[in-house]
Amino acid sequence: MSTQTPNSTKATSSPKSTSLSQDELKALVGAQALKYVKPGDIIGVGTGSTVNHFIKALGADQALCKSLKGAVSSSQATTALLNNLGVPVLETSSVDSLSIYIDGADEIDHFGCMIKGGGAALTREKIVASLAKTFICIADESKLVQTLGQFPLPVEIIPMAASQLIRSFSAIGGSAKLRLNNNQPLVTDNGQFILDVHGLQIKDPKAFESMVSQWAGVVTVGVFAFQKASLCLLATTEGVKTIEF
Ligand code: 5RP
Secondary structure (H helix, E strand, C coil): CCCCCCCEEEEEECCCCCCCCHHHHHHHHHHHHHHHCCCCCEEEECCCHHHHHHHHHHHHCHHHHHHCCEEEECCHHHHHHHHHHCCCECCHHHCCCEEEEEECCCEECCCCCEECCCCCCHHHHHHHHCCEEEEEEEEEHHHECCCECCCCEEEEECHHHHHHHHHHHHHCCCEEEECEECCEECCCCCCCEEEEEECCCECCHHHHHHHHHCCCCEEEECEECCCCCCEEEEEECCEEEEEEC
């Protein structure tokens, strides 16, 4: 049973716009996230197409970009983009805390709990998120759900545990499949595999995250309930809404 209280939608910014594509919505919200970046900050940066729009917007603001002390990155892909901008990418272990972490989500519920890992970066995302005081989720409106689980849940696993974990998910009603890349198991930045679990309805995200995190062979489960969003910038056809949790 969750003891969380539901969100409040604080404001709608940006002019009314209709018929934007999903990528245009991602670009809109990526640019909006810039206003949370302060000159001289060290920021945490997530992974994915929405974050790529944020990084692009950051690159367009050279003064802000150059002022940053650095960034902590959640993936090799994001590190490469930040390096291109000349933003110093710091070792995660050299940073005690971050004021903000900006990242996308595959699903976010009305309490700020998320499914993440569509881009296979969930482990580093959870590590960097856990350093941040404020997790700013940037997402288009298709990501907002009542109950997590429609999006297949990514779980990073130790390869030798794949078969037993597939059976464990089956026992709780999920159908887990090894994520492939060119017909071979996809290998994460951490050298591990990903299971995508279909058919779950995650009604109590904290309980679910706790349970699956304890299964032998699980590196990281893609439910972010303990590292949930502090706020969500949600791009809608009516502008960007700010939802606080
Ligand atoms: C990567 C993630 C991403 O945040 C998530 O997949 C959303 O991606 P996109 O912004 O491309 O829709 O968790 O591991």
